[in-house]
Amino acid sequence: xxxxxxxxxxxxxxxxxxxxxxxxxxxxxxxxxxxxxxxxxxxxxxxxxxxxxxxxxxxxxxxxxxxxxxxxxxxxxxxxxxxxxxxxxxxxxxxxxxxxxxxxxxxxxxxxxxxxxxxxxxxxxxxxxxxxxxxxxxxxxxxxxxxxxxxxxxxxxxxxxxxxxxxxxxxxxxxxxxxxxxxxxxxxxxxxxxxxxxxxxxxxxxxxxxxxxxxxxxxxxxxxxxxxxxxxxxxxxxxxxxxxxxxxxxxxxxxxxxxxxxxxxxxxxxxxxxxxxxxxxxxxxxxxxxxxxxxxxxxxxxxxxxxxxxxxxxxxxxxxxxxxxxxxxxxxxxx
Amino acid sequence: xxxxxxxxxxxxxxxxxxxxxxxxxxxxxxxxxxxxxxxxxxxxxxxxxxxxxxxxxxxxxxxxxxxxxxxxxxxxxxxxxxxxxxxxxxxxxxxxxxxxxxxxxxxxxxxxxxxxxxxxxxxxxxxxxxxxxxxxxxxxxxxxxxxxxxxxxxxxxxxxxxxxxxxxxxxxxxxxxxxxxxxxxxxxxxxxxxxxxxxxxxxxxxxxxxxxxxxxxxxxxxxxxxxxxxxxxxxxxxxxxxxxxxxxxxxxxxxxxxxxxxxxxxxxxxxxxxxxxxxxxxxxxxxxxxxxxxxxxxxxxxxxxxxxxxxxxxxxxxxxxxxxxxxxxxxxxxx
DNA sequence: GCCGCCGATGTAAACGATTACATCATTCCG
DNA sequence: CGGAATGATGTAATCGTTTACATCGGCGGC
Numbered sequence: 001x002x003x004x005x006x007x008x009x010x011x012x013x014x015x016x017x018x019x020x021x022x023x024x025x026x027x028x029x030x031x032x033x034x035x036x037x038x039x040x041x042x043x044x045x046x047x048x049x050x051x052x053x054x055x056x057x058x059x060x061x062x063x064x065x066x067x068x069x070x071x072x073x074x075x076x077x078x079x080x081x082x083x084x085x086x087x088x089x090x091x092x093x094x095x096x097x098x099x100x101x102x103x104x105x106x107x108x109x110x111x112x113x114x115x116x117x118x119x120x121x122x123x124x125x126x127x128x129x130x131x132x133x134x135x136x137x138x139x140x141x142x143x144x145x146x147x148x149x150x151x152x153x154x155x156x157x158x159x160x161x162x163x164x165x166x167x168x169x170x171x172x173x174x175x176x177x178x179x180x181x182x183x184x185x186x187x188x189x190x191x192x193x194x195x196x197x198x199x200x201x202x203x204x205x206x207x208x209x210x211x212x213x214x215x216x217x218x219x220x221x222x223x224x225x226x227x228x229x230x231x232x233x234x235x236x237x238x239x240x241x242x243x244x245x246x247x248x249x250x251x252x253x254x255x256x257x258x259x260x261x262x263x264x265x266x267x268x269x270x271x272x273x274x275x276x277x278x279x280x281x282x283x284x285x286x287x288x289x290x291x292x293x294x295x296x297x298x299x300x301x302x303x304x305x306x307x308x309x310x311x312x313x314x315x316x317x318x319x320x321x322x323x324x325x326x327x328x329x330x331x332x333x334x335x
Numbered sequence: 336x337x338x339x340x341x342x343x344x345x346x347x348x349x350x351x352x353x354x355x356x357x358x359x360x361x362x363x364x365x366x367x368x369x370x371x372x373x374x375x376x377x378x379x380x381x382x383x384x385x386x387x388x389x390x391x392x393x394x395x396x397x398x399x400x401x402x403x404x405x406x407x408x409x410x411x412x413x414x415x416x417x418x419x420x421x422x423x424x425x426x427x428x429x430x431x432x433x434x435x436x437x438x439x440x441x442x443x444x445x446x447x448x449x450x451x452x453x454x455x456x457x458x459x460x461x462x463x464x465x466x467x468x469x470x471x472x473x474x475x476x477x478x479x480x481x482x483x484x485x486x487x488x489x490x491x492x493x494x495x496x497x498x499x500x501x502x503x504x505x506x507x508x509x510x511x512x513x514x515x516x517x518x519x520x521x522x523x524x525x526x527x528x529x530x531x532x533x534x535x536x537x538x539x540x541x542x543x544x545x546x547x548x549x550x551x552x553x554x555x556x557x558x559x560x561x562x563x564x565x566x567x568x569x570x571x572x573x574x575x576x577x578x579x580x581x582x583x584x585x586x587x588x589x590x591x592x593x594x595x596x597x598x599x600x601x602x603x604x605x606x607x608x609x610x611x612x613x614x615x616x617x618x619x620x621x622x623x624x625x626x627x628x629x630x631x632x633x634x635x636x637x638x639x640x641x642x643x644x645x646x647x648x649x650x651x652x653x654x655x656x657x658x659x660x661x662x663x664x665x666x667x668x669x670x
Numbered sequence: 671g672c673c674g675c676c677g678a679t680g681t682a683a684a685c686g687a688t689t690a691c692a693t694c695a696t697t698c699c700g
Numbered sequence: 701c702g703g704a705a706t707g708a709t710g711t712a713a714t715c716g717t718t719t720a721c722a723t724c725g726g727c728g729g730c
Binding site for chain 2: 684
């Protein structure tokens with residue numbers, strides 16, 4: 001492997017000069033700069049990242065910790081993070097599937113000296129608790145972790161409001177028998193959406209029926225299974241609100257397979273408004289969240305904290321969640 | 336920031352001993368090991384990644400270069416890569432959106448000293464040429480780049496076979512007027528799929544109609560637009576084969592909105608078999624590719640090359656692409 | 671009782687860059 | 701013409717680890 005020394009020797013200058021050329025310092029004569037550049041290109045030299053980080057204490061990398069890497073939601077978040085980070089010359093070090101706090105801690109440790117800051121997505125409540133006690137060695141932004149402490153940086157979605165608006169909308173369409181397909185137990189977003197659902201029902205004076213609070217796991221398969229369960233049960237709701245779009249899509253498919261028409265026989269709605277939602281048949285009524293903006297905002301906040309830790313003021317930002325009415329709720333005839 | 340020296344001082348041993356404890360060397364007495372462990376935990380010590388990489392020449396990280404990060408296809412590939420890499424204790428450094436060769440080269444350079452190897456996805460033909468001339472400084476595996484040189488490591492999809500099988504299937508169903516919605520110009524996968532389409536038509540003695548070779552860009556929007564175009568044109572095909580599922584889904588939606596029934600009025604099929612395909616209405620007939628396996632195979636190959644560069648033998652692997660018949664092609668009644 | 675060996679530990683030299691400081695040649699001004 | 705200021709370059713310390721080599725004590729075999 002060719003190093004800065006090789007370039008220096010070949011160009012007949014000291015390593016300091018080569019370094020100055022490659023870090024873009026002004027203090028090099030035009031002639032020397034050109035010569036060093038040439039030699040560098042000819043030899044195929046590239047500065048060694050680790051060596052550079054060691055002395056500068058900067059890695060130009062941000063770490064991303066995710067619970068999983070599955071589905072359109074996460075890919076959109078990462079896209080938002082990546083775009084923003086790249087614009088500022090940062091790379092992304094991703095690490096996923098940290099179900100257990102221990103695994104997460106290990107991942108966090110292993111990031112030391114490899115990243116300048118972290119974006120941590122830990123929707124699990126138990127995990128979040130643990131995280132608070134963890135001595136973070138670098139700037140960090142939490143995503144959807146339900147933390148409400150202005151001492152930390154975090155971005156959240158207006159889960160409650162979104163769910164409330166959705167259920168309210170269904171009620172206004174005349175639905176009284178509204179089921180909710182929830183997310184994984186312990187998941188913060190899921191809990192908040194459920195809370196919004198209950199509040200909306202209560203607000204309309206509808207008694208909640210525990211049998212209509214189904215448990216899911218955010219996957220299409222869970223939606224499909226829930227639809228089958230509802231089809232088999234004696235009393236069927238007139239509307240199903242799924243805690244995310246993937247489950248709504250699965251449910252759509254399940255109901256159809258069971259011979260039900262959506263929205264005529266049953267309304268189905270989701271949450272997140274993933275890109276594909278509008279292409280469903282019927283197009284899916286959902287709660288729009290600008291998912292990639294979620295990643296973008298988190299990244300901006302993090303970059304701010306990295307750039308000037310003292311000036312940076314921490315806080316929790318909430319992203320709006322707005323109702324998007326399409327055909328699957330029955331508000332629009334056909335399409 | 337606390338370093339190995341702090342731990343050494345606090346534990347009353349030399350840095351060498353601390354290092355030995357944290358690298359898992361045998362040569363430490365049980366008593367000392369325990370003491371160092373304790374002190375380390377108490378002080379919240381974590382080895383500095385960059386410093387470690389510098390001396391060991393290992394980063395335990397693999398770099399991933401992608402053209403973009405959009406949609407389920409990429410997210411599945413990354414998932415495959417991540418799972419395999421993590422199982423071997425590797426992290427992922429991702430970098431996306433390298434449309435131009437220059438940007439790609441820059442990204443590649445900036446990875447030196449930060450990764451042990453790279454997985455490069457560059458479906459663009461021009462890019463691939465350039466890449467060949469680039470002196471790669473680390474093991475690399477190419478993904479879907481259409482390279483057919485046993486001197487490099489690469490994984491490809493059986494694009495031609497898959498497309499051929501799909502079109503053949505449509506012909507067997509009685510279709511003669513089959514349109515193809517292609518992918519981006521210059522994209523290798525797209526070109527191969529187009530080739531398969533043409534070959535199948537030719538094999539059945541059907542004259543190709545250039546007007547029915549539409550250009551797309553792999554997005555849902557492109558599929559939607561193509562459907563609109565076909566609806567407006569005088570002669571309409573009886574089947575549309577889209578070069579990927581996203582476009583097929585967009586087309587499905589477009590045709591429906593134009594009042595056409597799928598598959599009764601027009602058959603629609605895709606390629607990739609992304610997870611959501613089976614939940615469409617009608618469920619999408621597609622060409623199944625084990626996308627996450629694509630990432631997994633690439634990673635295994637790369638890890639092999641990293642582990643033992645001498646023993647490793649390079650080569651191109653092709654992943655099968657098999658027809659999955661669902662309802663959107665009309666082969667099955669209803670769903 | 672001496673020697674050699676072995677296991678546990680320490681010392682110090684890398685790794686490849688950046689950068690404060692020193693050096694040297696020029697230029698400019700009084 | 702002397703000396704300060706300026707600009708280009710070099711020297712060497714430094715970042716936090718790992719690891720080859722040295723050291724040292726204790727133990728077993730002769």
